[in-house]
Amino acid sequence: MTVETTKLPYDHQYVSQFSEKRGEPDWLKNFRLDALKQAEELAMPKPEKTSIKTWNFTEFKHEVEGSPIESLADLPEELNVFFNQEEKNDNVIIQRNHSVAYQTLSADLVDKGVIFTDIFTAAKENPELVQKYFMRDASKVDQNRLTALHAALLNGGVFVYVPKNVIIEDPLQVVFWQEDEQAGLFNHVLIVAEQGSQVTYVENYISNNHDKPSVANIITEVIANDQAKVSYGAVDNFAEGTTTYVNRRGVAYRDAKIEWALGQMNDGNTVSENHTDLMGDNSFSEAKAVTVGRGNQKQNFVANITHFGKNSEGFILTHGVMKENASGIFTGIGKIEHGATKSNAEQESRVLMLSPGARGDANPMLLIDEDDVMAGHAASVGRVDPIQLYYLMSRGISKEEAERLVIHGFLAPVVNQIPIEAVQKQLTNVIERKVN
Numbered sequence: 001m002t003v004e005t006t007k008l009p010y011d012h013q014y015v016s017q018f019s020e021k022r023g024e025p026d027w028l029k030n031f032r033l034d035a036l037k038q039a040e041e042l043a044m045p046k047p048e049k050t051s052i053k054t055w056n057f058t059e060f061k062h063e064v065e066g067s068p069i070e071s072l073a074d075l076p077e078e079l080n081v082f083f084n085q086e087e088k089n090d091n092v093i094i095q096r097n098h099s100v101a102y103q104t105l106s107a108d109l110v111d112k113g114v115i116f117t118d119i120f121t122a123a124k125e126n127p128e129l130v131q132k133y134f135m136r137d138a139s140k141v142d143q144n145r146l147t148a149l150h151a152a153l154l155n156g157g158v159f160v161y162v163p164k165n166v167i168i169e170d171p172l173q174v175v176f177w178q179e180d181e182q183a184g185l186f187n188h189v190l191i192v193a194e195q196g197s198q199v200t201y202v203e204n205y206i207s208n209n210h211d212k213p214s215v216a217n218i219i220t221e222v223i224a225n226d227q228a229k230v231s232y233g234a235v236d237n238f239a240e241g242t243t244t245y246v247n248r249r250g251v252a253y254r255d256a257k258i259e260w261a262l263g264q265m266n267d268g269n270t271v272s273e274n275h276t277d278l279m280g281d282n283s284f285s286e287a288k289a290v291t292v293g294r295g296n297q298k299q300n301f302v303a304n305i306t307h308f309g310k311n312s313e314g315f316i317l318t319h320g321v322m323k324e325n326a327s328g329i330f331t332g333i334g335k336i337e338h339g340a341t342k343s344n345a346e347q348e349s350r351v352l353m354l355s356p357g358a359r360g361d362a363n364p365m366l367l368i369d370e371d372d373v374m375a376g377h378a379a380s381v382g383r384v385d386p387i388q389l390y391y392l393m394s395r396g397i398s399k400e401e402a403e404r405l406v407i408h409g410f411l412a413p414v415v416n417q418i419p420i421e422a423v424q425k426q427l428t429n430v431i432e433r434k435v436n
Helices: 012-021 026-039 107-111 119-125 127-133 145-153 386-393 399-415 421-435
Strands: 092-096 099-104 115-118 156-162 172-178 187-193 198-207 214-224 229-237 242-252 257-264 270-278 284-293 298-307 313-322 327-336 344-353 359-368 374-382
Touching: 012 026, 026 127, 026 145, 092 115, 092 156, 099 115, 115 119, 119 127, 119 156, 119 187, 127 187, 145 214, 145 242, 156 172, 156 198, 187 198, 187 229, 198 214, 198 421, 214 229, 214 257, 229 242, 229 421, 242 257, 242 284, 257 270, 257 399, 257 421, 270 284, 270 313, 284 298, 284 327, 284 399, 284 421, 298 313, 298 344, 313 327, 313 359, 313 399, 327 344, 327 374, 344 359, 344 399, 359 374, 386 399, 399 421
Parallel strands: 092 172, 156 187, 172 198, 187 214, 198 229, 214 242, 229 257, 242 270, 257 284, 270 298, 284 313, 298 327, 313 344, 327 359, 344 374
Antiparallel strands: 092 099, 115 156
């Protein structure tokens, strides 16, 4: 399907009425309208070695309600697998299309001042806090046309705020459920961890549209202030019909840590950016991601860690599997700015191709503007190791089963980092289904 990507899907009047109908504060309404104006002038993103000129970014439904859910026991099986029904699930948000269908936060965290709610409630009840961070430090409206459209058409997402020195032991869990076949998700996730705080956040995206056209335009911002730690896990599982643009960005200040564990399991065309700025001295980030491509889908992944602070450390690990006629471009960027002495930038990208028509490309990049640093990279693209297969088959295992075991072992370094067992198990099941 050929799509005119230069045409904006909604106009000034629609965006203004959409904001007013939701009772949004004036600053957010004006933010939307300014972003829409910028979208008219900005260029589309230009991912390396991937043409997106014919991808669908304009055909979707922007406003689709979803019915509430009384309890997690009422969830369909496809969502029920994300939760362990034998354990307490105190900190959960489920967004159904563009509505919050289920939400809970433990009384203990409420008493400590933790905010865990949808982005629109946060904008109304904590306007100064949201406005302070929303698309200002980590992500920018004018990055490209899709980021500007995201700001203009925002229709879902969550806000997390962790006060100073508050340590959240149990993960905060969010499920974004694209139930309507053509519901476009313009979700914004904003996580702010104040000094000395700690939080683990895990999200799942799931859709039902198969080959019906839709769009996911997603932006995440993680702000880790001094000595804060944020562990961020995600499993993206959009169906073939959804064109996905996902832009996850973090800023880590002095002695802060941001850890990413991303399972990128979409079946449709995907552009994914994961960028962390290590602003403070002794800051740290680790970005781990896995993906499995199949069919005719095209995917482009960028992981970028930029060092500004002294003694900062950044580690990128990406493993991808391509089968059938799928193609994947994997770009890792470790950048050390002038003045970031004693910093360390390391990265590894590895791609397995399972079919003659599959294509993979790993592009490691080190951009070093400082002398007293450490940096290194490794990259490989190839077929399943025949020696590994031979070793397993010599022990009575079939070739198909041996190949499956090799693939699971290949992806395990990231899969095992997902901090919720039920979600980790679901990611393993998605990998199993896609590989087979």
